[in-house]
Amino acid sequence: MQGTMIYGPRDIRYEDRPDPQITRPADAILRLSATCICGSDLWPYRGNPGVDKPTPMGHEYCGIVEEVGKEVRNIKRGQFVVGSFATSDNSCIICRDGYQSSCVQREFMNSAQAPLLRVPLADGTLVPTNEVPPKELIPGLLATSDVLGTGWFAADAAIVKPGRTVVVVGDGAVGLLAVLSAKQMGAERIIAMSRHESRQKLALEFGATDIVTERGEEGIARIKDLTKGIGADSVLECVGTQESMTQAIRSARPGGFVSYVGVPHGVEIDGRGLFFAHVHLHGGPAPVRRYLPKLIDLVLTEKINPGKVFDLVLPLNQVAEGYRAMDERRAIKTLLLT
Numbered sequence: 001m002q003g004t005m006i007y008g009p010r011d012i013r014y015e016d017r018p019d020p021q022i023t024r025p026a027d028a029i030l031r032l033s034a035t036c037i038c039g040s041d042l043w044p045y046r047g048n049p050g051v052d053k054p055t056p057m058g059h060e061y062c063g064i065v066e067e068v069g070k071e072v073r074n075i076k077r078g079q080f081v082v083g084s085f086a087t088s089d090n091s092c093i094i095c096r097d098g099y100q101s102s103c104v105q106r107e108f109m110n111s112a113q114a115p116l117l118r119v120p121l122a123d124g125t126l127v128p129t130n131e132v133p134p135k136e137l138i139p140g141l142l143a144t145s146d147v148l149g150t151g152w153f154a155a156d157a158a159i160v161k162p163g164r165t166v167v168v169v170g171d172g173a174v175g176l177l178a179v180l181s182a183k184q185m186g187a188e189r190i191i192a193m194s195r196h197e198s199r200q201k202l203a204l205e206f207g208a209t210d211i212v213t214e215r216g217e218e219g220i221a222r223i224k225d226l227t228k229g230i231g232a233d234s235v236l237e238c239v240g241t242q243e244s245m246t247q248a249i250r251s252a253r254p255g256g257f258v259s260y261v262g263v264p265h266g267v268e269i270d271g272r273g274l275f276f277a278h279v280h281l282h283g284g285p286a287p288v289r290r291y292l293p294k295l296i297d298l299v300l301t302e303k304i305n306p307g308k309v310f311d312l313v314l315p316l317n318q319v320a321e322g323y324r325a326m327d328e329r330r331a332i333k334t335l336l337l338t
């Protein structure tokens with residue numbers, strides 16, 4: 001087969017790769033229906049941090065099971081399945097507590113920007129649907145694999161519930177789906193921070209009630225203006241920079257909740273500032289597996305359409321253009337068809 005490799009900054013190649021094989025008895029091999037490029041893939045793409053050797057890319061996937069190892073019990077050949085970017089046994093104490101992305105057996109997936117994929121711990125990682133879904137639902141189902149699961153965790157970790165005022169920091173695909181998630185959880189007011197018109201439009205479509213374009217001190221002041229001077233109940237940090245984290249902590253009211261789901265790059269938290277902010281902080285790599293059954297059901301019953309975040313669709317062999325378009329912010333998120 002061919003697959004996606006990164007060689008260095010802005011050097012993505014679609015090239016010959018060995019077909020994945022069952023290497024351990026709990027593995028499954030999937031033939032992917034679609035895959036995509038993650039905002040977090042742009043960090044190595046931009047060389048921050050860079051790669052020290054050619055490295056396979058991709059960790060969002062859904063598709064049909066081609067083959068299973070001899071210890072696999074629940075996942076069967078021919079099923080349509082969705083999995084997370086982190087593998088999990090779904091049985092250890094951490095998994096049972098709902099933190100499957102820190103499972104004691106966790107591995108981070110890569111090499112999903114390819115037609116075939118090996119998934120370790122298939123029984124614990126993959127969630128099958130009852131039937132093979134219609135083609136038009138594939139983008140939405142693919143979104144549950146990471147970007148929606150992560151946005152959902154952002155809302156859940158910041159205790160979004162009916163009546164709450166929510167701020168979403170970041171208008172990438174995760175931020176936009178955090179807006180959708182907050183709406184599903186019944187938030188009364190959802191303030192999306194965004195400076196890009198096309199993203200503002202999608203945020204409003206997903207349920208945002210207000211848009212704030214300012215950043216930094218001005219952004220914080222604007223949130224205070226909109227919240228009677230005290231800050232929001234729940235703030236969802238969906239970027240991972242110092243600016244966005246500071247924005248999030250300072251936009252929450254005392255006693256409020258701040259979640260953070262963007263992979264941090266150079267973020268430092270001032271202890272004294274945090275102490276007097278008086279907020280709850282909860283985040284990390286999203287335990288997508290915890291939410292997959294619910295999110296898959298919401299997509300299959302067409303209650304939500306998270307597939308709308310894909311505003312560029314390319315064949316897999318044009319993956320390099322997909323990265324360029326996202327890097328240059330010409331696209332929010334690129335869907336790759338196998």
Ligand SMILES: [Zn+2]
Nearest residue numbers: 089092095103
């Ligand atoms: Zn586990």
